Amino acid sequence: MNKINNILIKLSNRYASKWLVLLFDLCIVTFTFFLAYLIRYNFELAFDFTKFFKQVPFVLIAATISFILVNSHKGVVRFTGIKDVINIIIGINLLATILIISTYISRNYNYDSVFDIPGSIIYIHLLLNIFFLIGAKFFIRSVYHSIKSDLLLTGKKDHLILIYGAGNSGMVTYDAITNDSNSNIEIFGFIDDNIRKIGKKINLLEVYSPSKITTEFIKENNIDEIIISIQNISSDRLLEITKNYLSKNIKVKITPPVQQWIDGDLKISQIKDVNIEDLLGREPISIDNPILIEEYYNKVIFVTGAAGSIGSEIARKITKFNYKKLILIDVAESPLYELQQEFLQNNIKNFEVIIQDVRNSYRLDQTFSNYRPDIIFHAAAYKHVPLMENNPFEAVSVNVGGTISISNLAIKYEVKKFVMVSTDKAVNPTNVMGATKRIAELYISCLNKENRTKFIITRFGNVLGSNGSVIPLFKKQIEKGGPLTVTHKDITRYFMTIPEACSLVLEAAAMGKGGEIFVFDMGKSVKIFDLALNMITLSGLNYPSDIDIAITGLRPGEKIYEELLANDENTKPTYHEKIMIAKSKMIDSKNLCKVITDLNDNISYWQNLEIVSKIKEIVPEYISNNSEFEVLDK
Numbered sequence: 001m002n003k004i005n006n007i008l009i010k011l012s013n014r015y016a017s018k019w020l021v022l023l024f025d026l027c028i029v030t031f032t033f034f035l036a037y038l039i040r041y042n043f044e045l046a047f048d049f050t051k052f053f054k055q056v057p058f059v060l061i062a063a064t065i066s067f068i069l070v071n072s073h074k075g076v077v078r079f080t081g082i083k084d085v086i087n088i089i090i091g092i093n094l095l096a097t098i099l100i101i102s103t104y105i106s107r108n109y110n111y112d113s114v115f116d117i118p119g120s121i122i123y124i125h126l127l128l129n130i131f132f133l134i135g136a137k138f139f140i141r142s143v144y145h146s147i148k149s150d151l152l153l154t155g156k157k158d159h160l161i162l163i164y165g166a167g168n169s170g171m172v173t174y175d176a177i178t179n180d181s182n183s184n185i186e187i188f189g190f191i192d193d194n195i196r197k198i199g200k201k202i203n204l205l206e207v208y209s210p211s212k213i214t215t216e217f218i219k220e221n222n223i224d225e226i227i228i229s230i231q232n233i234s235s236d237r238l239l240e241i242t243k244n245y246l247s248k249n250i251k252v253k254i255t256p257p258v259q260q261w262i263d264g265d266l267k268i269s270q271i272k273d274v275n276i277e278d279l280l281g282r283e284p285i286s287i288d289n290p291i292l293i294e295e296y297y298n299k300v301i302f303v304t305g306a307a308g309s310i311g312s313e314i315a316r317k318i319t320k321f322n323y324k325k326l327i328l329i330d331v332a333e334s335p336l337y338e339l340q341q342e343f344l345q346n347n348i349k350n351f352e353v354i355i356q357d358v359r360n361s362y363r364l365d366q367t368f369s370n371y372r373p374d375i376i377f378h379a380a381a382y383k384h385v386p387l388m389e390n391n392p393f394e395a396v397s398v399n400v401g402g403t404i405s406i407s408n409l410a411i412k413y414e415v416k417k418f419v420m421v422s423t424d425k426a427v428n429p430t431n432v433m434g435a436t437k438r439i440a441e442l443y444i445s446c447l448n449k450e451n452r453t454k455f456i457i458t459r460f461g462n463v464l465g466s467n468g469s470v471i472p473l474f475k476k477q478i479e480k481g482g483p484l485t486v487t488h489k490d491i492t493r494y495f496m497t498i499p500e501a502c503s504l505v506l507e508a509a510a511m512g513k514g515g516e517i518f519v520f521d522m523g524k525s526v527k528i529f530d531l532a533l534n535m536i537t538l539s540g541l542n543y544p545s546d547i548d549i550a551i552t553g554l555r556p557g558e559k560i561y562e563e564l565l566a567n568d569e570n571t572k573p574t575y576h577e578k579i580m581i582a583k584s585k586m587i588d589s590k591n592l593c594k595v596i597t598d599l600n601d602n603i604s605y606w607q608n609l610e611i612v613s614k615i616k617e618i619v620p621e622y623i624s625n626n627s628e629f630e631v632l633d634k
Helices: 002-040 049-070 082-108 119-154 168-178 215-220 235-246 291-295 309-318 333-345 361-371 385-390 392-412 432-448 470-479 498-511 528-538 589-605 608-618 628-633
Strands: 159-164 185-191 205-208 225-228 251-254 300-304 325-330 351-355 375-378 417-423 454-460 462-464 484-486 495-497 517-520 549-551 570-573 579-583
Touching: 002 049, 002 119, 049 082, 082 119, 159 168, 168 185, 225 235, 235 251, 235 528, 291 498, 300 309, 309 325, 309 333, 309 417, 309 498, 325 333, 325 361, 333 351, 361 392, 375 392, 375 498, 385 392, 385 432, 392 417, 392 432, 392 589, 392 608, 417 432, 417 498, 432 454, 432 589, 432 608, 454 498, 470 484, 470 528, 484 528, 495 498, 498 517, 498 579, 528 549, 589 608, 608 628
Parallel strands: 159 185, 159 225, 185 205, 225 251, 300 325, 300 375, 325 351, 375 417, 417 454, 454 517, 462 495, 484 549
Antiparallel strands: 517 579, 570 579
């Protein structure tokens, strides 16, 4: 019995709020209906009270139906916003429509006169409802925030902040903070560059000039944080603002682009620290293509290298679609286990985790036979340039041999699409890693012409935050007090975020017809030295007084500048502005496939120089740089 009572109490607590709002709205509708009669009869009680009292229940029933249909009663009154206002207006108009229809039926079909409400009263009632219902909600909201502000002023203020940007985005940020009942943030004022706004007040808060916000001003007013709320801000301007205030020992945060707001609304949890991704110097890439829903619907999908940065993110993005089965393949046990636990915690269904080496054709064959994949994303590869320069056998074995094994099985089991994740280092390679990825590209290109499987290649540069990339390295070096190590002061790289790269991979896979090398628009190349400087700044430190940058010299096989296209390649556009197709020269498919297969079959018998020599025969544009294998180029 106690359990039943507890359940009833919980249910009543859960639903009491919205029913109370509905009751409140109905009380206002009753009052405005009476007021409409008074206005219609010049504020004299000269109307038929009996008829009026009979009409009230009908009006209330119509109002209840209208408000429930638009869910206007579900809005939290103290957080009333524009969406709530729209719902109220729609509900009120729906109520008026019901009353007009009932009046029409009553007059034309001699139905009960109770439903015959004069048109003038209906229209007056409509206008009064708009005024009183919306006005009442905003009045309650205003009182709530006024009381809350008074409590904050008398209590402890955990965070006192300034919003940089007094435009529309700044107002949205203001609403997000003030409407959050759990927020312990108080807004002190706004900062803006616009001279016409400086000195004015918004919601009783002053708009300050950036020059006014000095170290002394911050200390005097106990300001803890500045939130940058400017849409389409350039990376240079963002860095300038961030650097300025970090030097004043104040935290700096940023609101995300409007495309990332949840259901069109900014949540306080989305306001985050400025990070290196915000300083890429280009707009974030977003994909919203309904074609992808159909592409991956009811498909069995394999992801090799699923424990890696790219493979795991591809897997995460696939879980957003209604696939049939997702098979995650990797030889790295611990990170694959972590991905498995992540999926289980997020209640993701229909996936399997398989510890498997892509070089083991026999075991792979069993997996293909068991699950019969429709689409394969092949992200398994060795990618670290210096390590592969010292271990060419492993580079060929995984990057080439693994691709041969899994692509041959894709043909055997008539997989619909095979998508290989490649790299810009495969273009005019200067190292073993890049050259082996180029050989894998060539093998894929050979297979495409004679088989039902559509083989597709995606090629892009570095991804921010991936395992072993420069960003995590710099973070660790900053934590240790430096120095940050950069191999060359002029070295540049193309960067995009992991989610961006994987979104483009999924998009390219959907548009691919077979045989394409999709090249992604990576934006401007970034100087690694500048990247290091920016990360020092974002950490609130100064170069070189706090942390130095050490130039260590190019590593074996490393380029100063990366390329996305080979010398004999150019591009043609696709329907997505960020994805191009590289137009490559014709290749001798049968002969090249045999040569690549022979390389993979015989590497066990060769020393490093012999292996690299064979690689250079297959990829003549491969010229070693800063490597022991330069001797082979002479």
